[in-house]
Amino acid sequence: MFAAVIAILSQFTIPLGAIPLTLQTFAVGLTVTLLGKKVGTLAVGIYLLLGLIGLPVFAGGSAGFAVLFGPTGGFLVGFVFNALVTGWLLERKLLQFAWAMIANIIGAAITLLFGTVWLKLSGNLAWQNALLAGCLPFIIPGIIKACAAGYLGTLISKRLPKKLRVGQG
Known part of the structure; x- marks a missing residue:
């Protein structure tokens, strides 16, 4: 179900050149905040597999x-590592708004790192050009989306039965 949530939110895009601003990072953060490292990463993997086999789940209906x-594939691959690290961080402490936001910001930074390095290598770009195209325009929106995912994920999680909650310390 959360692979579908990621797929749906991936369609909300704002074109910014070759790399659009999407709600994918928000969806990944929300998924992992609610489901934890193992199941959250599995949901991200299923999302990527759906796109890989041709279903139009990536940004702009691509696949x-x-x-x-x-x-731009590095951003997609980065989602897996975002989920692993964010989930791992969230499972270390009691789930609270500030901690969930910090974990999601770190995860979003990992996505940007993978995306920028991949963009540099695949496009044979200079580091400066890769940073200008794949990282800098997405830092502020990434922080906003990560904070929103952490906040909303924590809010929803606190309303779940205790046995379903992630991050119990």
Whole structure:
């Protein structure tokens, strides 16, 4: 179900050149905040597999090997590592708004790191150009989305039965 949530939120895009601003990072953060490292990462993996087999789940309804292994594929691959690290951090402490926001910001930074490095290597770009295209325009929106995912995920989680909650310390 959360792979579908990521797919739906991925369609909310604002074009910013070759790399659009999307709600994918928010969806990944929310998914992991609610489901934890193991199940959250599995949901992200299912989302990527759906796109890889051709379902139009990536930003702008795109799909396939060309997207996943193209210049912006690093952001998609980065989602897996975002989920792993964010989930791991969230499971270390009691789930609170501030901690969830910090964990999601770190996860979003990991996505940007993977995306920027991949963009640099696949596009044979200078580091400065890769940073200008793949990182800098997304820092502030990434922080906002990460904070929103952490806040909303914590808010929803606190309303779940205790046995379903992530991050119990």
